[in-house]
Amino acid sequence: MDHIKKHVFVCINQRTADHPKGCCQSKGAIEVANAFNEAIGTSELANDTAMAGATCLGPCTLGPTVLVYPDGVWYSGVKVEDVEEIVEEHLKKGNPIERLRLRTPGAEAT
């Protein structure tokens, strides 16, 4: 795995509809994860960038939550239409998307 330079974690956690914290899956996280898979897998990033679905990352009410390592950049409220911008600007050029950044990760424990 030495060839992997970045990991993209997308929270795809699911909770019951009546759970007070909600969950990322109910807000379209599966579609976001699929969009990352497609965008990464069909680009030059396929050789050095990994994408994984994750369980709860913490800030549930602000999801879907995305975390990019080793950059330590958290995104909240990510929609399918944001994925291409994250891939092109952040993953390829190293410029995080400021408007999507989560400033206080981990504020809500699971």
Ligand code: FES
């Ligand atoms: S359910 Fe996604 S961050 Fe908690």
